Amino acid sequence: MSTPPTGSNPARITSEVVAKVAKLASLQLSEAELELMTSQLSGMLDHFADIDKLNLSNVAPLAQPFPLKNVFREDVVVAGVDRDEVLAAAPAAQEGRFRVPPSSGLGEQ
Amino acid sequence: MTQPFATVVDIARDIASGNTSAVEVLEHHLARINEREHDIHAFNLVTTEQARATAQQVDADIKAGKKLGPLAGVPIALKDNMCTRGIETTCSSKILEGWKPPYDATVVTRLQQAGAVMVGKTNLDEFAMGSSTENSAFGPTKNPLDTTRVPGGSSGGSAAAVAAGFAAASLGSDTGGSIRQPASLCGLVGVKPTYGLVSRQGIVAFASSLDQVGPFTHTVADAALMMEVIGGHDPLDSTSLPQPMPSLTSVLGQGVTGLRIGRLADMPDGCEPEVLARMDAAYAALQAAGATIVDISLPSLSYCLTAYYLVAPAEASSNLARYDGVRYGMRVETADLHSMYGATRAAGFGAEVKRRIMLGTYALSAGYFDAYYGKALKVRRLIANDFAAAYEKCDVILTPTSPTVAFPLGDKTSDPLTMYLCDIFTIPTNLAGHAAMSVPFGTGAHNMPVGVQVLAPALGEPTMFRVAAELERAS
Numbered sequence: 281m282s283t284p285p286t287g288s289n290p291a292r293i294t295s296e297v298v299a300k301v302a303k304l305a306s307l308q309l310s311e312a313e314l315e316l317m318t319s320q321l322s323g324m325l326d327h328f329a330d331i332d333k334l335n336l337s338n339v340a341p342l343a344q345p346f347p348l349k350n351v352f353r354e355d356v357v358v359a360g361v362d363r364d365e366v367l368a369a370a371p372a373a374q375e376g377r378f379r380v381p382p383s384s385g386l387g388e389q
Numbered sequence: 390m391t392q393p394f395a396t397v398v399d400i401a402r403d404i405a406s407g408n409t410s411a412v413e414v415l416e417h418h419l420a421r422i423n424e425r426e427h428d429i430h431a432f433n434l435v436t437t438e439q440a441r442a443t444a445q446q447v448d449a450d451i452k453a454g455k456k457l458g459p460l461a462g463v464p465i466a467l468k469d470n471m472c473t474r475g476i477e478t479t480c481s482s483k484i485l486e487g488w489k490p491p492y493d494a495t496v497v498t499r500l501q502q503a504g505a506v507m508v509g510k511t512n513l514d515e516f517a518m519g520s521s522t523e524n525s526a527f528g529p530t531k532n533p534l535d536t537t538r539v540p541g542g543s544s545g546g547s548a549a550a551v552a553a554g555f556a557a558a559s560l561g562s563d564t565g566g567s568i569r570q571p572a573s574l575c576g577l578v579g580v581k582p583t584y585g586l587v588s589r590q591g592i593v594a595f596a597s598s599l600d601q602v603g604p605f606t607h608t609v610a611d612a613a614l615m616m617e618v619i620g621g622h623d624p625l626d627s628t629s630l631p632q633p634m635p636s637l638t639s640v641l642g643q644g645v646t647g648l649r650i651g652r653l654a655d656m657p658d659g660c661e662p663e664v665l666a667r668m669d670a671a672y673a674a675l676q677a678a679g680a681t682i683v684d685i686s687l688p689s690l691s692y693c694l695t696a697y698y699l700v701a702p703a704e705a706s707s708n709l710a711r712y713d714g715v716r717y718g719m720r721v722e723t724a725d726l727h728s729m730y731g732a733t734r735a736a737g738f739g740a741e742v743k744r745r746i747m748l749g750t751y752a753l754s755a756g757y758f759d760a761y762y763g764k765a766l767k768v769r770r771l772i773a774n775d776f777a778a779a780y781e782k783c784d785v786i787l788t789p790t791s792p793t794v795a796f797p798l799g800d801k802t803s804d805p806l807t808m809y810l811c812d813i814f815t816i817p818t819n820l821a822g823h824a825a826m827s828v829p830f831g832t833g834a835h836n837m838p839v840g841v842q843v844l845a846p847a848l849g850e851p852t853m854f855r856v857a858a859e860l861e862r863a864s
Contacts, residue, residue: 298747305706305750306713307743308731317747320805324748327806328695328761331768341766342773344598344628345584345822345847351627365491371720378715383726 293322397463397557397611404447404462411447411462415440415506418464421554422508430530431549433469434477435509440464443506450504460618461504466556468547469510470517471602472591473497480593481525482515484737485718494591495626496560496602496619503618508556511546515739516709517567517595519543520811523802524741531798532575534837538795541571541811544605548575551605558606558615562592564599565697566790566815569827573790573840576829577605578612578857581815583847584822585630587616588623596704597628599697599819609828609857613637616850632848640851641858646679648856651783651844654684657691657813660792663833668789671830671841674863675787675856685779685786689771690817696772697816698809699752699765706749712737744805773821776846785856786844788814790827794837814842824850828857830864 295318302309302317309317367373372380395403395414403409422435447462467473470480472490479485493501500507514524522530522545532540533553540549544561548571551559561568563581572579580603587602594600604615614637621634652672656665672682714720714733721732738746752761779786791811801808818825824847827840841860845853 293751297751301747301751301754304754305746306710306727306730306734307738307746308728308735309743313743317744320744321748321751324698324806325761328699331692331695331764334689334692334768334771336764336767336771339767339770341763342770343766345773345820346630348628351624353624361491366716369489369491370716371714371718380715381722381724381726381729 293318293325394554394607395557396608397460397606397614398608400463400557401460404451405457407451411444411506412441414462415444415464415508418508418555418557425533425553426555428531428536429533429549429553430528431511431546431553431555432466432509433479433481433512433527433546436476436507439476440506440508447504447506458502458504459614460500463505463558464508464556465500465505466509466511466547466550466559467497467507468513468544468559468561470513470562470593471497471560472593473507473510476510478510478593479527480516481513481527482737482739482742483526483719484712484734486526488718490591492591495588495623497591499619500560509550511544511550511559513546514543515742516593516705517543517562517564518705518741518745520566520570520808521796521798521801522546522571523798524739526739529798532795534576535795535835538797538837539574541574541791541795543567545571547605548572548577548579551575551577551607558604558611560602560604560619562595562600562602563819564595564701565819566812568603568605569790569815569825569840569842570811572605572827573829573838573842574795576838577607578609578826578828579603579605580612580616580826581818581824582616582620582850583630583824585628586634586824586848586850587620588626588629590623590625594708596701597708598704599701601819609854609861610638610641612826613641613854630848635848635851637850637854640855643855644678645675645856645859648680648785648852649683649783650675650680650856651685651779651786652682653786653788654686655690659810659813660789661794661834664789664792664794664839667831667833667839668787668841671787671860675859678859678863683783685782687772687775687779687817689768689775692768693772693817693820694809694813696765696768696820697812698748699761700769700820702745702749703752703762704749706746706753709742709746741805769820772817776817776821776823780846784845784852785849788842788844790814790840790842794833794835794839818844823847824853826853826857828860828864830860
């Protein structure tokens with residue numbers, strides 16, 4: 281499809297938007313990956329514009345097959361997973377906790 | 390009787406009656422694995438030692454006169470996205486390579502309690518994202534009926550393990566067709582139960598409003614037995630339905646007299662002519678057995694692909710946020726936390742997983758949510774309404790499971806959209822949360838198997854299994 285999708289869909293996706301989405305998704309992408317992703321996502325979104333034909337103004341969204349409500353259980357102590365077993369499967373642990381690098385740089389995104 | 394390709398029902402009966410032993414059955418299956426697994430690559434891990442210990446325990450229990458479970462000594466394979474305590478669970482992703490879960494999935498516990506012998510963890514498209522098992526980080530699985538072709542996906546390893554005689558049955562997961570399509574392509578029975586009928590506790594989440602667990606077997610009776618073992622309420626899964634598991638093994642002989650079978654009046658384009666010919670034969674067989682064929686329409690069917698490929702990636706982008714190098718699997722060490730997340734995820738995820746995380750994050754992000762995810766949820770309502778109207782007129786609906794037979798390896802890997810089109814008939818059920826299964830019904834092009842899909846409303850499994858049993862008798 282050579283023209284941008286009609287209706288309320290935003291215009292064709294750009295590499296700037298793809299780069300921003302990659303940041304939101306915490307995915308470091310190379311330049312080549314960014315370029316390929318832009319073209320592939322663009323192709324998919326063009327295809328997905330088929331639903332713009334539908335009149336959906338009076339249709340309620342369906343997020344789950346069946347109505348869900350909170351599920352509670354009796355407030356009694358039951359066995360949980362073993363902390364040491366969980367930590368043993370982590371890349372790094374120390375003093376009963378997950379160990380991670382310092383969080384400096386978080387504010388720069 | 391201890392040969393591979395024996396059914397679950399036959400193996401369980403022969404072990405219980407002393408005609409054979411669990412160890413003998415297991416060794417036959419292990420021998421078959423040694424012989425062909427290097428060509429097929431059904432497994433990420435074969436759990437030989439654990440399997441031998443379990444089989445010996447079953448034989449000891451028989452000797453001691455203990456009460457046996459319904460699957461005592463039956464060799465079973467598990468898709469490698471099901472948690473097995475202390476046994477590597479990878480989802481065929483580098484990001485989870487080496488991870489050993491601290492608990493068993495509920496379905497794994499139920500199989501163990503029934504006496505099943507787990508022979509290994511099967512290959513899949515990474516995080517169950519794909520329709521050919523070519524997206525595995527550990528290499529593709531091949532179709533045992535023709536190793537130049539794909540077994541389907543994403544549960545391709547589970548299908549191949551049963552089709553190759555490595556296990557009598559297996560479990561897979563189905564988010565958009567990942568049990569039914571590989572069952573169809575490998576000539577097996579595959580069941581996608583009603584959403585909430587089988588527990589998902591301990592199944593690595595892909596798209597939580599769509600995922601379900603179900604069996605691969607050689608026969609409809611085996612599938613019914615497997616469903617009775619794994620199904621039913623689980624307090625550990627908040628989406629688990631409260632209803633008791635209906636009996637399925639007891640309905641198989643009931644026939645289809647008086648049932649109304651829905652036939653799609655507006656079949657989508659793209660089906661192979663041989664597949665359509667098998668559909669005609671299936672309708673004729675059911676009619677001959679006493680059912681009535683009713684034409685129905687699902688006007689929103691062609692929009693399901695779009696709805697699914699927005700909803701599933703959106704949910705996946707959220708579910709897969711947990712793989713950040715902190716709690717499981719691999720980590721790429723960097724100087725600060727945020728770059729560690731990005732670098733770990735870049736190195737750990739494969740191309741298709743990255744594509745879906747990107748698509749899902751985009752569809753959920755500010756400014757695009759209403760145009761994509763929000764609209765997809767409304768289309769989801771339309772297809773649910775379509776089904777509700779159709780089930781006023783019929784008891785089950787028959788469609789092809791897959792528009793084509795198994796395709797050659799590499800055929801659809803260059804264009805993601807072409808691969809997505811494999812799922813056109815299987816996706817609608819997941820969106821609606823209904824029951825569906827694929828039953829082998831003869832062969833099509835290249836002498837490869839064709840599967841007929843039986844669709845039923847929520848908790849319509851008993852009727853669905855009656856129809857499946859009739860198709861099996863007629864095939």
